[in-house]
Amino acid sequence: MQSTQKNIKNNNLLININKLNVFFNTPEGLSHVVKDVNFNVKKGTCLGVVGESGSGKTQTFFSITGLLAKNGYAEGEANFKNYNLITCDDEIRRSFLGKSIGFIFQDPMTSLTPHLKIGDQLAEIAIYHKKITKSQALQRAAEVMDVVKLPNNRDIINSYPHELSGGMKQRIMIAISLMCEPDLIIADEPTTALDVTTQAEILNIFNDLKNNLNIGLVLISHNIGVIAETSNDVLVMKNGQILENGNTHEVLTKPKNDYTKHLLSCIPPWIGN
Amino acid sequence: MIKFITKRILIAIPTLLIIIAFSFSMMRVAPGGPFTNERALPPEIEKNIKAAYNLDKPVYEQFYIYMKNIARGDFGPSFKYKDFSVKELILNGLPVSVTLGLSAIIISLFLGSLLGIIAAINRNTIFDYSVMGVSLVGICVPSFVMAPLLSLFFSLYMGILPTSGWNNGNILNLILPITALSLPQIAIISRMMRASTIEVLNSNFIRTAKSKGLNQSYIIRKHVIRASILPIVEYLAPASAGLMTGSIIIEQIFGLPGIGRYFVVGALQRDYTLVSGVLILYASLLILLILITDIVRAILDPRVKI
Numbered sequence: 001m002q003s004t005q006k007n008i009k010n011n012n013l014l015i016n017i018n019k020l021n022v023f024f025n026t027p028e029g030l031s032h033v034v035k036d037v038n039f040n041v042k043k044g045t046c047l048g049v050v051g052e053s054g055s056g057k058t059q060t061f062f063s064i065t066g067l068l069a070k071n072g073y074a075e076g077e078a079n080f081k082n083y084n085l086i087t088c089d090d091e092i093r094r095s096f097l098g099k100s101i102g103f104i105f106q107d108p109m110t111s112l113t114p115h116l117k118i119g120d121q122l123a124e125i126a127i128y129h130k131k132i133t134k135s136q137a138l139q140r141a142a143e144v145m146d147v148v149k150l151p152n153n154r155d156i157i158n159s160y161p162h163e164l165s166g167g168m169k170q171r172i173m174i175a176i177s178l179m180c181e182p183d184l185i186i187a188d189e190p191t192t193a194l195d196v197t198t199q200a201e202i203l204n205i206f207n208d209l210k211n212n213l214n215i216g217l218v219l220i221s222h223n224i225g226v227i228a229e230t231s232n233d234v235l236v237m238k239n240g241q242i243l244e245n246g247n248t249h250e251v252l253t254k255p256k257n258d259y260t261k262h263l264l265s266c267i268p269p270w271i272g273n
Numbered sequence: 274m275i276k277f278i279t280k281r282i283l284i285a286i287p288t289l290l291i292i293i294a295f296s297f298s299m300m301r302v303a304p305g306g307p308f309t310n311e312r313a314l315p316p317e318i319e320k321n322i323k324a325a326y327n328l329d330k331p332v333y334e335q336f337y338i339y340m341k342n343i344a345r346g347d348f349g350p351s352f353k354y355k356d357f358s359v360k361e362l363i364l365n366g367l368p369v370s371v372t373l374g375l376s377a378i379i380i381s382l383f384l385g386s387l388l389g390i391i392a393a394i395n396r397n398t399i400f401d402y403s404v405m406g407v408s409l410v411g412i413c414v415p416s417f418v419m420a421p422l423l424s425l426f427f428s429l430y431m432g433i434l435p436t437s438g439w440n441n442g443n444i445l446n447l448i449l450p451i452t453a454l455s456l457p458q459i460a461i462i463s464r465m466m467r468a469s470t471i472e473v474l475n476s477n478f479i480r481t482a483k484s485k486g487l488n489q490s491y492i493i494r495k496h497v498i499r500a501s502i503l504p505i506v507e508y509l510a511p512a513s514a515g516l517m518t519g520s521i522i523i524e525q526i527f528g529l530p531g532i533g534r535y536f537v538v539g540a541l542q543r544d545y546t547l548v549s550g551v552l553i554l555y556a557s558l559l560i561l562l563i564l565i566t567d568i569v570r571a572i573l574d575p576r577v578k579i
Contacts (some may be wrong), residue, residue: 065484066483067480067483067484094486094487094488095486096486097483097484097485097486098484098485098486098487099486102484103481103484105477105480105481105484107477110476110477110478111477111478111480111481112478112481113478113481113482113495113496113500114478114500114574114575114576115499115500115573115574115575116495116496124485124487124495125485125486125487128485128486128487128491129486160575160576162575162576173481176481176485
């Protein structure tokens, strides 16, 4: 029974991270910010990554997607569709980025190009990767705007980022990542800059993506409440190391590591249980 | 848009009036007059001349007459270039100065932005260091030093370009003055462009563009340039002012019959009408350029509403 379950899990394997290390060259010398990290992401599930600021959670995923700052470099394996994203050509990694791997950033206010219309920013990714016409791309844009529960109208397509609210911009960011039907979406603190009502709506969208579109989701957050609501598995990171890795329910109810216990004790007692 | 332009033109009228009044009174305050010579004129002749040019009337009346003439498009006769009106002198020199200034500004905008972008993309490489080093020299060496050096090298030593003269706008005659005029601007613009491009390259929306898997040249074309060129557009008006004053010197050095020399000669000889006429022209050009700058800025940046 257990072995069959394991097999199913393996077939669902989307990305496998093995002994990933990230370093930064700084004026003070080499800084080792991610240390021997191993984990998997499966289709249709959400992996939550928690940890305090500077724990290396963002840099782990920047290294996989080649978004590290110029003074940073990574070693190890990130196996995705028969390629190691850490060592493969920039060209190959770029062909996955945006197409098979979507990235959603923390700050929706500054993450959209201010001088391009929303429609262009949605369409360009599909035009670039799928070599389709602009009208086809805009049709696809209408579909994904429906998924992220944005009213599908010309107004949004023809507006500029500064004319939209923060919540709408984050929905647009999610819509952009969905344009090419990705297998994996990495969301780096997607709700941090938003108010609580909008947060809940965005998390609902993530749950839909995972359940309906069978997308593998990585949700980076320092908010345990957000992780508890969406993720199946959770990684607890501190100082570049994974302290705990397992089923979200188990980790949050029966934490083994002292740091996890400490993190959980930071939640006010009147919440949860 | 039309409302904005009409509003700005209406604001320009009082601005011009103040500039005219200011230059008018400054010229009158300056000691001496257009007919002051080392040897004093006989009183009768002086009186006649002054009467002919209305200089015997009280200053406020002179101003009234002058303004009335300007409203009719008559900038008066030149006091020093006999038989020429100020309008004729300006219209003679204008094609030369416009050719020079316009070419210089187009070349410096194009080359400066291009060098700045390439330096920003390849920052901290040999290309970056050499562009920034050369541009520092370009900023420090004034054009009146650069111009004689250029003609010394290219005209006297190499003998490939003429030293001076207009020669009916022959391109060979224009190369040296345009180069001397645009070098400092290329230097300033390339440094500004480098700084703003680096800032844009480090911004969050470029990270988004990278996460979309777009290649670098696409990102530069679509996402970077329009954002990073904004400071350059804002610099357009001060750059043009710099080119106008610069062209006064350059026209002298290369013996070009532009309007710059009328400005200097007119001021020295107290040619009241000529100086005022050139000043009005310069001021109107600048006001027009600032207006164009604002329109271009609004086109490039949708956040600017006009």
